[in-house]
Amino acid sequence: MFKSVTLKEVAAKAGVSYQTVSKVINNKAKVSPETEKRIWDAIAELNYTPNYSGRSLRQQRSKTIGYTWEPSPPDQANPILDAFLQNMFRAAEEKGYYLLCFPFHADDARMLKVYAQLYDTGRVDGFVISRMNYGEPTVPYLLGRRIPFVGFGRLQDDDTSFPYVDVDGGAGIAQAMEHLVALGHRKIAALAWPSDSRVGNNRLEGYYRGLSKAGILHRPSLVVRGEGTSDVGFEATNYLLGLPEEIRPTAIVCMNDMMAIGAMQAIRQAGLQVGRDIGVTGFDDTPTARYLTPPLTSISQPISEIGENLTKRLIEFLETGIFPEPRCELVAPRLEVRESTSSYLPAGK
Amino acid sequence: MFKSVTLKEVAAKAGVSYQTVSKVINNKAKVSPETEKRIWDAIAELNYTPNYSGRSLRQQRSKTIGYTWEPSPPDQANPILDAFLQNMFRAAEEKGYYLLCFPFHADDARMLKVYAQLYDTGRVDGFVISRMNYGEPTVPYLLGRRIPFVGFGRLQDDDTSFPYVDVDGGAGIAQAMEHLVALGHRKIAALAWPSDSRVGNNRLEGYYRGLSKAGILHRPSLVVRGEGTSDVGFEATNYLLGLPEEIRPTAIVCMNDMMAIGAMQAIRQAGLQVGRDIGVTGFDDTPTARYLTPPLTSISQPISEIGENLTKRLIEFLETGIFPEPRCELVAPRLEVRESTSSYLPAGK
Numbered sequence: 001m002f003k004s005v006t007l008k009e010v011a012a013k014a015g016v017s018y019q020t021v022s023k024v025i026n027n028k029a030k031v032s033p034e035t036e037k038r039i040w041d042a043i044a045e046l047n048y049t050p051n052y053s054g055r056s057l058r059q060q061r062s063k064t065i066g067y068t069w070e071p072s073p074p075d076q077a078n079p080i081l082d083a084f085l086q087n088m089f090r091a092a093e094e095k096g097y098y099l100l101c102f103p104f105h106a107d108d109a110r111m112l113k114v115y116a117q118l119y120d121t122g123r124v125d126g127f128v129i130s131r132m133n134y135g136e137p138t139v140p141y142l143l144g145r146r147i148p149f150v151g152f153g154r155l156q157d158d159d160t161s162f163p164y165v166d167v168d169g170g171a172g173i174a175q176a177m178e179h180l181v182a183l184g185h186r187k188i189a190a191l192a193w194p195s196d197s198r199v200g201n202n203r204l205e206g207y208y209r210g211l212s213k214a215g216i217l218h219r220p221s222l223v224v225r226g227e228g229t230s231d232v233g234f235e236a237t238n239y240l241l242g243l244p245e246e247i248r249p250t251a252i253v254c255m256n257d258m259m260a261i262g263a264m265q266a267i268r269q270a271g272l273q274v275g276r277d278i279g280v281t282g283f284d285d286t287p288t289a290r291y292l293t294p295p296l297t298s299i300s301q302p303i304s305e306i307g308e309n310l311t312k313r314l315i316e317f318l319e320t321g322i323f324p325e326p327r328c329e330l331v332a333p334r335l336e337v338r339e340s341t342s343s344y345l346p347a348g349k
Numbered sequence: 350m351f352k353s354v355t356l357k358e359v360a361a362k363a364g365v366s367y368q369t370v371s372k373v374i375n376n377k378a379k380v381s382p383e384t385e386k387r388i389w390d391a392i393a394e395l396n397y398t399p400n401y402s403g404r405s406l407r408q409q410r411s412k413t414i415g416y417t418w419e420p421s422p423p424d425q426a427n428p429i430l431d432a433f434l435q436n437m438f439r440a441a442e443e444k445g446y447y448l449l450c451f452p453f454h455a456d457d458a459r460m461l462k463v464y465a466q467l468y469d470t471g472r473v474d475g476f477v478i479s480r481m482n483y484g485e486p487t488v489p490y491l492l493g494r495r496i497p498f499v500g501f502g503r504l505q506d507d508d509t510s511f512p513y514v515d516v517d518g519g520a521g522i523a524q525a526m527e528h529l530v531a532l533g534h535r536k537i538a539a540l541a542w543p544s545d546s547r548v549g550n551n552r553l554e555g556y557y558r559g560l561s562k563a564g565i566l567h568r569p570s571l572v573v574r575g576e577g578t579s580d581v582g583f584e585a586t587n588y589l590l591g592l593p594e595e596i597r598p599t600a601i602v603c604m605n606d607m608m609a610i611g612a613m614q615a616i617r618q619a620g621l622q623v624g625r626d627i628g629v630t631g632f633d634d635t636p637t638a639r640y641l642t643p644p645l646t647s648i649s650q651p652i653s654e655i656g657e658n659l660t661k662r663l664i665e666f667l668e669t670g671i672f673p674e675p676r677c678e679l680v681a682p683r684l685e686v687r688e689s690t691s692s693y694l695p696a697g698k
Contacts, residue, residue: 064449064472071435077636078431086420090452093463098472100413101448103439114442123413123447230640261640287426288637291579291610 005046013042025116025145040109044137048144063097065314066115066124068104070131073229076258079286080303084152087307088128095315100124108137119147125318128152128310132166133198150314152306154328155198157205163313163327165306169199169283170206172299172333173253176281177210179297179335180251184346185279186214189222189240189249191233191259200228203255203283222249226259233262241270250278251341257282257289260296264340275343285336294339301333354395362391374465374494389458393486397493412446414663415464415473417453419480422578425607428635429652433501436656437477444664449473457486468496474667477501477659481515482547499663501655503677504547506554512662512676514655518548518632519555521648521682522602525630526559528646528684529600533695534628535563538571538589538598540582540608549577552604552632571598575608582611590619599627600690606631606638609645613689624692634685643688650682 011018016035024031024039031039042048067088072078089099100123105111115138118124126148129138132155142149143162151164180188190207193200204223211218224239226232233254240249254260260282264274274280275294282289285300309329317323360367365384373380373388380388391397416437421427438448449472454460464487467473475497478487481504491498492511500513529537539556542549553572560567573588575581582603589598603609609631613623623629624643631638634649658678666672 072431074432075636075639077426077428079426081431082421082427083423085450086452089450093452098467099450101434101438101450103435103442118447287424288640290424291637292640293642 005048007048010039010042010046010048013046014038026120036113037109040113043141044108044112047135047137047140061318062122062125064100064124065092065097065311066100066102066118066127067130068102068111068114070104077286079257079284079288080301083304084307087304088311091308091311092315095312095319097311097315104131112137112141115142115147116145119145126150126314128314134196148314148317150310150317152310153199157202160328163317163323165310165313165329165331167301167306167333168330169203169333170209171330172283172301172335173203173206173255174209174213175206175333175335176253176297176299177207177214179337179341180253180279180281181210181214181216183251183279183341183344185251185344186216187222187247187249188216188251188253189224191236191252191254191263192223192225193228193255194225200255207253219247221247228256228258230258230262230265233259234266235262237263237266238270241266241272250346251280251344252278253281255283257284257286257296257298260298260340261288261292264292264296275339275341276345279341279344281341283333289336290338292340294343297338297341298336299333300336302331306331354397356397359388359391359395359397362395363387375469385462386458389462392490393457393461396484396486396489410667411471411474413449413473414441414446414660415449415451415467415476416479417451417460417463419453426635428606428633428637429650432653433656436653437660440657440660441664444661444668446660446664453480461486461490464491464496465494468494475499475663477663483545497663497666499659499666501659502548506551509677512666512672514659514662514678514680516650516655516682517679518552518682519558520679521632521650521684522552522555522604523558523562524555524682524684525602525646525648526556526563528686528690529602529628529630530559530563530565532600532628532690532693534600534693535565536571536596536598537565537600537602538573540585540601540603540612541572541574542577542604543574549604556602568596570596577605577607579607579611579614582608583615584611586612586615587619590615590621599695600629600693601627602630604632606633606635606645606647609647609689610637610641613641613645624688624690625694628690628693630690632682638685639687641689643692646687646690647685648682649685651680655680 007018007021011021021039024036092099102114129149130152132153139155139162151162154164154166192204224236226236252263254263260280263280267274267278272278282296282298285298289296289298313324356367356370360370369380370388373385441448451463478498479501481500481502488504488511500511503513503515541553573585575585601612603612609629612629616623616627621627631645631647634647638645638647662673
């Protein structure tokens with residue numbers, strides 16, 4: 001699944017000897033910060049996987065698990081962070097482990113270096129990784145170095161290259177589609193994320209599945225892509241409301257609650273009533289969802305169970321060297337039906 | 350400020366010898382879990398402050414800071430957690446430090462024991478403490494053992510017994526009061542927290558200050574206390590709306606956004622319009638606030654700055670032994686005016 005890149009290719013790209021690359025990876029050489037950055041950049045860019053044989057030289061256990069995550073935008077609270085963290089470190093404490101949190105860096109090279117340092121200096125025994133996008137270099141790097149980790153999420157649908165628990169986002173959106181079809185909707189639009197978002201594509205796949213199951217033809221003009229913000233939801237919905245009557249959607253499925261909030265604002269401004277005239281669904285079941293007017297139908301993830309599950313399994317691996325089955329696990333999210341869809345009155349009735 | 354309790358009193362309460370208490374505190378004795386729990390319970394209950402002389406025996410630095418926090422209720426996201434954590438561990442990383450997170454325990458004895466173990470085993474060099482309620486035993490315990498920590502919050506208004514940064518909640522509510530008085534309100538109610546909440550009382554004090562500044566007489570029936578949930582906000586507002594016309598409030602100041610959300614629902618159900626007929630303010634400026642109908646006037650805390658500030662100052666103390674001035678710092682929150690107050694039309698105009 002991952003390209004096989006040699007140490008020499010990394011060395012060539014970074015313009016240094018392969019001995020230097022090897023020493024930097026193993027935390028055994030002091031080189032200038034510029035050189036080090038060039039090397040980590042090359043590793044990240046080439047998705048280099050060091051070919052380690054045997055276990056790391058580290059012997060002492062820190063009984064600590066490392067975790068970092070991407071911060072939410074300033075105008076959004078991360079709706080699942082508290083429950084996820086609390087359940088992770090409660091499960092860890094039961095086994096005498098703790099969670100070490102460290103900052104996220106958008107720069108891949110810097111991020112890989114932090115992972116390497118935390119592990120090589122014995123601060124942590126393994127990691128939980130929740131950033132899973134196409135080309136994410138952390139996963140192949142940790143795999144190659146045989147550094148223990150579990151993923152919250154996966155890199156592709158049929159991924160089995162590392163242990164993870166993931167929410168089946170597609171199954172969630174498919175539930176929303178079934179619900180909308182049962183209410184009588186046939187013209188259903190999707191507010192989707194940019195096509196380089198793995199999570200976004202996983203969710204959107206449930207939209208296509210739902211259309212196909214209901215025998216509805218897919219109309220490309222009903223899928224609008226953009227960042228998962230309320231502004232994008234607002235603009236995209238204005239565009240959808242301006243479509244000719246015969247294809248104008250009567251329901252909009254959004255890949256997160258923020259887009260749904262924007263969609264609801266656009267519908268209201270157009271003089272229509274959310275729920276009764278146009279159904280709207282979100283994803284995440286943020287605490288905001290139930291307090292919107294009308295309350296938003298959304299899809300909730302069993303985040304507490306996932307945090308606990310991931311931590312227990314990683315610790316079992318750290319203690320026994322054997323990863324408990326199943327190595328890869330998909331959990332289904334749950335549709336929470338509220339008035340933003342349930343009050344639908346099909347035109348003419 | 351703290352009662353002076355002796356080791357013997359702890360021993361008597363726990364029904365053990367004072368040598369046993371001393372050994373348990375110093376992590377030097379193995380006793381039965383029941384005995385240990387009795388001892389930590391007695392320490393927590395009596396607010397016992399060990400009388401250590403000199404520094405701890407620990408020499409090695411872990412360059413790690415410990416932090417735990419109370420989880421939010423399942424239907425609420427902690428609106429400030431992500432920004433607070435991210436800024437803490439970003440500031441820590443700059444100095445080569447990391448954050449160790451550990452679970453919150455409602456049981457005081459268990460919580461104190463976790464603090465002691467984390468410090469005594471050398472896992473952390475110090476703590477950030479954000480749980481600050483009356484009688485909180487962590488603060489006197491850490492003070493007594495000379496374990497380094499900084500508080501996000503304080504135990505009483507004029508507290509100077511330990512270093513902290515706190516948001517002046519009263520100043521925030523006072524800003525809301527000034528804003529409402531300027532709009533013409535004279536009958537202003539407060540949805541307050543139970544009187545055993547330190548943070549709640551700090552905020553409510555701003556309400557009294559606002560009344561007094563505007564020369565408005567305080568009416569006890571206009572202050573309703575309860576947990577900071579939307580249900581309590583809803584019930585309390587129904588009660589306020591049922592008051593005789595001459596004292597029925599035209600504005601409601603809430604100690605958090607959740608209560609304000611409940612208040613808005615009650616006002617709507619009574620056939621009145623939030624903002625135009627009755628002004629409502631919240632506190633916390635949760636991400637939900639701006640997406641409510643109408644958007645909610647609220648009070649926002651400079652949480653990122655506080656996280657960074659606390660961490661930097663604790664690390665400076667850990668590195669130099671001197672706590673940077675000012676030891677105790679109050680920061681002002683900011684009023685965010687939105688339609689839930691700004692669209693007010695005084696009756697008869």
